[in-house]
Amino acid sequence: MKKDIEQTLKESIARQKMLAVEEISLDSSLEELGVTSLDAISLVFDIEDQYGVEVPNEELKKLRTVRDIVEGVDQLLTAQA
Amino acid sequence: MKPVAITGLGCISALGNNIADNWAALARGASAIEPLSGFEETGLKVATAAQVRNYSPEAHFPPAQLGLLDRHSQFALVAAREAVKNAGLEAADLAASAAIIGTGCGGKETDEITYQKLYQEQKPRVHPFTIPRGMPSAASSQVSMELGIRGPCFTLSSACASSNHAVAQAALMIRSGMVEVAIAGGADAPFTYGLLKSWEALRVLSPDTCRPFSADRRGLVLGEGAGIVVLESLDHARRRGAAIHALVSGIGMSADACHITDPSREGAARAMQAALDDAALPPEDVAYINAHGTATQQNDPSETAAIREVFGDHADKLLVSSTKSMHGHALGAAGAIELIATVLSLAEGVIPPTANFTAPGENCNLDYTPNEPVERKYEHALSNSFAFGGLNAVLAVSRFAQ
Numbered sequence: 001m002k003k004d005i006e007q008t009l010k011e012s013i014a015r016q017k018m019l020a021v022e023e024i025s026l027d028s029s030l031e032e033l034g035v036t037s038l039d040a041i042s043l044v045f046d047i048e049d050q051y052g053v054e055v056p057n058e059e060l061k062k063l064r065t066v067r068d069i070v071e072g073v074d075q076l077l078t079a080q081a
Numbered sequence: 082m083k084p085v086a087i088t089g090l091g092c093i094s095a096l097g098n099n100i101a102d103n104w105a106a107l108a109r110g111a112s113a114i115e116p117l118s119g120f121e122e123t124g125l126k127v128a129t130a131a132q133v134r135n136y137s138p139e140a141h142f143p144p145a146q147l148g149l150l151d152r153h154s155q156f157a158l159v160a161a162r163e164a165v166k167n168a169g170l171e172a173a174d175l176a177a178s179a180a181i182i183g184t185g186c187g188g189k190e191t192d193e194i195t196y197q198k199l200y201q202e203q204k205p206r207v208h209p210f211t212i213p214r215g216m217p218s219a220a221s222s223q224v225s226m227e228l229g230i231r232g233p234c235f236t237l238s239s240a241c242a243s244s245n246h247a248v249a250q251a252a253l254m255i256r257s258g259m260v261e262v263a264i265a266g267g268a269d270a271p272f273t274y275g276l277l278k279s280w281e282a283l284r285v286l287s288p289d290t291c292r293p294f295s296a297d298r299r300g301l302v303l304g305e306g307a308g309i310v311v312l313e314s315l316d317h318a319r320r321r322g323a324a325i326h327a328l329v330s331g332i333g334m335s336a337d338a339c340h341i342t343d344p345s346r347e348g349a350a351r352a353m354q355a356a357l358d359d360a361a362l363p364p365e366d367v368a369y370i371n372a373h374g375t376a377t378q379q380n381d382p383s384e385t386a387a388i389r390e391v392f393g394d395h396a397d398k399l400l401v402s403s404t405k406s407m408h409g410h411a412l413g414a415a416g417a418i419e420l421i422a423t424v425l426s427l428a429e430g431v432i433p434p435t436a437n438f439t440a441p442g443e444n445c446n447l448d449y450t451p452n453e454p455v456e457r458k459y460e461h462a463l464s465n466s467f468a469f470g471g472l473n474a475v476l477a478v479s480r481f482a483q
Contacts, residue, residue, distance in 0.1 A: 016145050041209040042148070048206060 001077065005047065006070045012046050013066070026067040033066075047073055053080065085252045085329040086318040086481065089168025089311025090421050091160035091266075094408040095131035095304055099163055103408075103418075104425045107433040110454050112407045114290050114302050114437075120274065127277050128288055131304035131409025149214050150223060151188040152270035156307035156414070157220035158227060161264055165228055168311035168323060170262065172229055179233040179260045180224050181251045182309075183243030183267030185413030185468075186276060187236075188215030193273045220268050232260050238413065241373075243267045244308060245416030245466035245474035249332045251312050261317040266417035268307035277303075283342070285377050291410075292437045293374035293403035294381045294445040301375045304409025308417025310424075315481075327424045330461070330479035331360025337471025344380050344467055349373075349387035352473035356463060357391070360477040364392045367399065367477075368459030369432055371423045372449075373467045374403020375410055382444035384467065389447075400457065402450040406436035416466040416474065423464045423478050430458040 006026065014021045017034050024033065030040060040063060044055050047069070053076040063069050092099065095113035096106040106113065117130040138147055138155055150158070165175065191214045198204040213219065218236040225234045233254065239246045244267025251265035271280075280286050280303060287300035318325055333356030337348030357364060373384055389396045404422045411418055426432055431454050438451035460480045467473045 016148075018143060018145060038209070038213070045206065045209050049204075054206075 002070060002074050005073050008050060009043065009047060009066060009069055012043050016043065024066060026065070026070065028066050029064055030066070044069065051077060053077060083256050083258065084315040085255050086313050086315045086325045087310050087327050087329060087424055088313050088318050088323040088325055089164040089170065090326060090424065091162065091164030091167060091309040092306070092418060092421050093133060093156050093159045094306035094411060094418050095133055096408050098133065098136055098159065100167065100421070103421070107404060107407060107422050108429065108431050108454055110407070110434040110436050110452055112290065112436040114409060119272065120277065123274060125277055126281050127286055129290060129302050130272065131302055132272060133306050149210055151191045151214050151219055153184055153186065153188065153268045154220040154223045156270060156305070157182055157224055157268035157309065160266065160268070160307035160309040161224045161228060164264065164309040164311050170311065174262050175229050176231050177260065178230050178262035178264060179251055179254050180221055180230045180264040181235060181237055181247040182221045182224060183237050183239070183247035183413045183416070184217060184220060184269055185238065185240045185243050186269050186271050187217035188219055189276055190270055190273050191215030193275050224264065228264070230264060239472040239474070240468035240470060241410065241412050241415055242466035242468035242472050242474045243413035243416065245420070245464070245476055246334065248310060248312070248329065248417065248420060248476060249334060249474055252329045252332060255312055255314050261314050263312045264309060265312055266307060266309035267414040269411055269413040270305050271303055271412055272305055287376065290437050291376045291406050292439060293372070293376040293406050293435050294385070294442055294449045295439045296442045297439050298376040298381065298442060300377055301405070301410045304411035305414070306411050306418060307414050308421050310417065310420065325481045325483065327427050328479045328481050329476060331356040331362060331477030333359060333475040335473045337473070339471050341470050344383045345471060346383045346386045346390065348471050348473055349384055349467050350390040352475040353387065353391045353463060353465065356475040356477045360479065362461055362477060365395045367461045367463060368457065369423070369426060369462040370399055370401045371419045371462065371464040372401050372403045373465040374405055374435065376403070376405065380467070381442055384465065385445050385447055396447060399447060400432045400450050400455060401447045402433055402435045404433050416464065420464045420476055420478070423462050427459065427462055427478060427480055430456055432457050
């Protein structure tokens with residue numbers, strides 16, 4: 001599941017920032033990728049929509065890297081299951 | 082008072098996606114009204130439309146930008162890019178300039194997608210871009226961001242007179258000395274299911290085509306697009322050696338203070354008179370009027386009577402036309418598209434006709450330039466916009482002797 005989320009997220013970022021998926025790693029910082037706060041909200045929206053989860057506002061503020069988002073969504077899904 | 086020059090033109094409408102294509106169609110009287118597309122099997126009674134065709138958003142915008150662009154913002158950007166290029170403006174000129182964009186509908190496309198997801202599809206969440214993409218001022222912000230315009234910048238809304246009011250506001254800023262350069266015009270994209278149903282409900286849409294001032298006219302045909310002009314103080318334009326298409330010589334604005342949909346002869350006449358007074362133009366000096374000419378039952382005789390009231394005997398010598406017969410009624414973009422038609426008419430010495438004209442309607446007794454363009458070299462013209470709710474704005478356009 002985590003792999004799926006990671007792939008979905010990387011593809012979303014790649015599309016949004018016009019990068020190649022390979023340029024994005026789990027430890028890439030969102031800031032370095034040029035992901036602004038509005039971009040991050042939109043990325044999270046795509047994932048929420050696809051996986052049927054809801055990322056709380058407080059969690060959103062803590063996201064710094066691609067891994068933060070993947071881990072966060074995975075935890076939400078585990079909690080739901 | 083500082084004279085205001087028009088130095089750049091940009092346009093996207095059903096007639097074409099640039100100035101050259103728009104003018105080529107206008108100058109031969111070719112109507113772009115066709116069967117409505119994109120709403121098959123919706124049960125809409127709206128049958129015809131003047132929609133922008135052969136337009137692919139992806140060809141104009143990268144995906145990351147496109148996600149934030151409502152269709153009307155896209156049109157505003159396409160026209161603004163062309164106008165700025167046409168004017169040959171440098172980044173430094175743009176940085177100090179103003180941008181005033183009119184819109185009647187704003188981001189309705191975005192709102193309707195959102196409402197469909199919420200109310201129809203029962204989705205639990207809407208896209209986070211809904212606000213920044215759909216806000217009525219989005220197009221002004223996008224134009225400001227892309228072109229690096231850092232002066233006064235805002236959206237103005239007065240229904241079908243929005244872009245004439247925007248051009249008027251921008252020209253007044255230049256006259257006052259507040260700015261030397263302004264980008265002004267309007268954009269609208271009203272082809273959404275909800276808006277079409279709403280126009281349908283008002284019973285002003287023609288079931289076939291748009292025949293302004295004709296006896297068998299049956300109403301307006303909706304259009305879409307954007308018109309943007311670059312305005313500059315004449316001094317500024319001359320200093321940088323810009324080509325001057327024409328001058329905005331007069332501005333006339335009025336309100337009917339009367340009715341939310343019915344036009345008023347008196348209000349329209351006051352706006353035209355105010356434009357003539359502002360330009361210090363005797364009525365006899367005007368050769369052409371690009372009429373509001375919606376082809377509704379109410380507008381056409383009312384506008385005709387207003388022209389007669391202002392121009393007296395000279396009314397019989399005027400050439401009048403409604404180019405809405407060709408590009409449809411583009412609402413908040415209409416005034417700017419028609420201003421551009423008027424500027425090019427003056428520059429090229431060709432009066433674009435009223436297309437689809439059959440026989441004059443009752444109390445429609447002017448020369449409406451029926452169906453065939455007329456070659457005529459002239460010096461001064463008016464471009465009329467009279468909005469629902471009685472908000473009127475008329476622009477006088479004059480040749481600049483280089």
